[in-house]
Amino acid sequence: MDLNFGSEFARRYVSEDETRRQIDAGEALLRQAQQGALWNDRWLGWFSVADSAPPALLDRILEEAAYVHRAAAVMVVIGIGGSNRGAMAAIDALHRGLRSPTRIVYAGDTMSGAALRDIVEIVKSESVMLNVIAKDFNTLEPGIAFRVLRGAMIEKYGADYGKRIIATGSRGPGQLFEMAQKNGYRFFDFPESIGGRFSVLSAVALFPMAVAGIDITALVAGAKAAEKELKETDLYSNPAARYAVNRNILFSKGFIIESLVLFEPDLNAFARWWTQLFAETEGKNQSAIFPTAFLYSEDLHAVGQYVQQGKRCIAETYLRLFQEDGDFLIGASGAVPDGFDYLDGKPFGELNRAVYRAALEAHSRDGVPCLEISVPALGERGLGELFYFFMFACYLSASLLRVNPFTQDGVENYKKNMYRLLGKTI
Secondary structure (H helix, E strand, O other): OEEEOOOHHHHHHOOHHHHHHHHHHOHHHHHHHHOOOOOOOOOOOOOOHHHHOOHHHHHHHHHHHHHHHHHOOEEEEEOOHHHOHHHHHHHHHHHHHOOOOOEEEEEOOOOOHHHHHHHHHHHHHOOEEEEEEEOOOOOHHHHHHHHHHHHHHHHHHHHHHHHHEEEEEOOOOOOHHHHHHHHOOEEEEOOOOOOHHHOOOOHHHHHHHHHHOOOHHHHHHHHHHHHHHHHHOOHHHOHHHHHHHHHHHHHHOOOOEEEEEEOOHHHHHHHHHHHHHHHHHHOOOOOOOEEEEEEOOHHHHOOHHHHHHOOOOEEEEEEEOOOOOOOOEOOOOOOOOOOOHHHOOOEHHHHHHHHHHHHHHHHHHOOOOEEEEEOOOOOHHHHHHHHHHHHHHHHHHHHHOOOOOOOOOOHHHHHHHHHHHHOOOO
16 A cells, blocks of 8 residues: 655645654654554454454355355345445445345435335345344334334245344344344344444454455455554554544644545445544544545536635545556547547546546645545455555544544434434433
8 A cells, every 4th residue: 555645735735844743743642553552442343353354253254145145136234334334335346346146235224215115125026135233223224124124024034034134233132132042033243342433344344245245355364464564664654644644734724624536436435434434433522624525537527616726625635546447448439520539549547547647636736735545456455455544544543633533422412312303212
């Protein structure tokens, strides 16, 4: 993985000397975080990939995935937020190369009755298994979706419906483990020491990935490689530490929005995972940059005008990661002149890279700080590296802000209002 704070204009906002001074100032915190010694009371189960995804767990995940492949054409993943965004990010990013007899659809992430009815129709018409995921089974969206879809499964499969349910959750009264034991569901633990947005390298996300056909062994290997690099590399050349420091410097200078800029539509779900990771981890005391995402070239024709000439509050992090398709060439127009002959014979990848370069240069020259993160290829190993890199960097960044990276108490406010409106006694 390569990270550089690339353009001459960007250096006017964060110079190398300034980066080093800020690493000096935060060195004690950064070193503690690099060693997993900060906020280490109960939530660092993701910090060691060997702990969150041990070989025995991977073997069992692959066995259960094979069971699903034999039994179902569709697996419905019921979850919300950190319970489904990691799996969705990986499956969407890699879907072009996946071969699986079972396709993945999602439920439990919306209160739309129309959307849930669509999934009920799938249960009625196809062979289905459910993977319900909830660390806290009091969360309304996946809870009520599971009730509705469970009813559809009982209606279709009768007393054997429990053989078609895989629950991923916590143990204890009122949680999914108790329900699984009573009704014969298969069960994976949602690790107590891992919060939802950090769960992508656990059974929470690895199981749906395996069902979709992702090589989870390669993905985990990529994550382990990133872990080794980030834990062993000196802070001054450590890409996660530099990224954490630079984005916080930018916030202090009035750049209150960071956009992850993507050039492959297959990465849209990854951007949503990244957005939740940083927003829910850092957004606690009005001291953190706001994370969002742009998909270029589409968004260049939607928000590009504001980025180019609007208020200087946006910094961009360009993810240099492309789907390779060198054989897809632009053919000649032939008998229908269209004015695009200068593109004859060029691969589409060259066009996408030209958009990347053009946007980066235009925005950076006009006052937008632009950071670049490069990954050699969009595959399982590279994606595993990216997942771990961003989780590690987010942990460092939040630690510099002196906020607990693993709480999200603010989310409870809307939940309390919703329960009140729906008549639940709290």
